[in-house]
Amino acid sequence: MDTRYFEMLRRIMELQFITLELNLFLDTHPNDERALCDFKAAQDALMQAIHEFERAFNPLFSFGVGHVENGWNWICDPWPWEINWSQRRG
Amino acid sequence: MWVYQKMLQYPAGTVSTCNPKLAKAIITQYGGPDGELAASLRYLTQRYTMPIPEAKAALTDIGTEELAHMEIVATLVYNLVKDANVEQIIAAGMEGYYADHDKALYFVNGDGVPWTAAYIQSKGDPITDMHENMAAEQKARSTYEYLIQIANAHGDHAVTDALRFLWQREIVHFQRFGEVLNLLHDYYSRDHIFEMRGWNPYKVPDAEK
Numbered sequence: 001m002d003t004r005y006f007e008m009l010r011r012i013m014e015l016q017f018i019t020l021e022l023n024l025f026l027d028t029h030p031n032d033e034r035a036l037c038d039f040k041a042a043q044d045a046l047m048q049a050i051h052e053f054e055r056a057f058n059p060l061f062s063f064g065v066g067h068v069e070n071g072w073n074w075i076c077d078p079w080p081w082e083i084n085w086s087q088r089r090g
Numbered sequence: 091m092w093v094y095q096k097m098l099q100y101p102a103g104t105v106s107t108c109n110p111k112l113a114k115a116i117i118t119q120y121g122g123p124d125g126e127l128a129a130s131l132r133y134l135t136q137r138y139t140m141p142i143p144e145a146k147a148a149l150t151d152i153g154t155e156e157l158a159h160m161e162i163v164a165t166l167v168y169n170l171v172k173d174a175n176v177e178q179i180i181a182a183g184m185e186g187y188y189a190d191h192d193k194a195l196y197f198v199n200g201d202g203v204p205w206t207a208a209y210i211q212s213k214g215d216p217i218t219d220m221h222e223n224m225a226a227e228q229k230a231r232s233t234y235e236y237l238i239q240i241a242n243a244h245g246d247h248a249v250t251d252a253l254r255f256l257w258q259r260e261i262v263h264f265q266r267f268g269e270v271l272n273l274l275h276d277y278y279s280r281d282h283i284f285e286m287r288g289w290n291p292y293k294v295p296d297a298e299k
């Protein structure tokens with residue numbers, strides 16, 4: 001498997017950690033302008049990273065939310081539990 | 091409605107792929123009393139009777155994140171037993187589990203006790219539910235601390251790293267639920283609650299008709 005696959009997936013995890021964390025914060029602080037601004041900036045970067053990954057490899061989301069480009073490769077390995085990130089880091 | 095995302099929330103892994111003894115301890119966060127299945131189902135089922143939007147949102151989003159944690163725990167267990175042979179399974183005291191499930195994932199605690207809905211509560215009183223949730227987050231935090239000690243003793247630094255991520259998420263969830271509790275207290279201290287069918291400031295008036 002292309003090392004870019006793992007690098008890009010890791011980048012998406014990092015960006016989504018930021019949006020997830022701000023999402024939870026905004027749930028209880030819906031009027032916090034600064035958090036909302038940070039959320040939007042991180043979301044732009046996340047969407048861009050997901051778009052690039054899905055164009056190069058396979059959709060990251062089911063049910064038509066993810067971008068299908070290279071045939072029906074939603075079913076392609078590896079599935080999340082099949083990637084041992086410790087072995088990948090060497 | 092939920093949409094699956096084909097990746098883990100955190101790049102979790104294991105140094106050893108044949109350490110069933112460590113897997114046997116970690117599986118409690120899959121199907122044990124303070125595990126991720128219990129957490130997720132507790133929050134997702136409590137949300138229906140929450141009176142304020144902040145509470146509905148926090149329970150939906152944290153309940154969803156807990157599903158992602160369940161997947162991380164499953165990934166650790168799956169990878170820790172993947173290459174174990176029967177002798178290693180027996181040496182780990184995991185033969186009872188093996189007889190029933192082979193190496194498949196099943197919802198049990200470290201001693202093989204199956205998951206039960208009796209682990210969780212959904213009380214209909216939002217204040218009560220939020221106290222339950224804050225306690226649940228603390229219990230999960232404690233469990234991860236014990237598991238980190240065990241993973242350290244096994245020398246599997248990758249497992250320790252993943253457990254540390256899960257551990258710190260419990261602290262964040264505890265914080266968010268504490269904020270929801272305060273918002274609920276604010277909500278109930280307003281006048282309108284004394285009239286049961288009174289005006290709800292969070293509802294669009296038209297929705298009442």
Ligand SMILES: [Fe+2]
Binds near residue numbers: 263
């Ligand atoms: Fe949690």
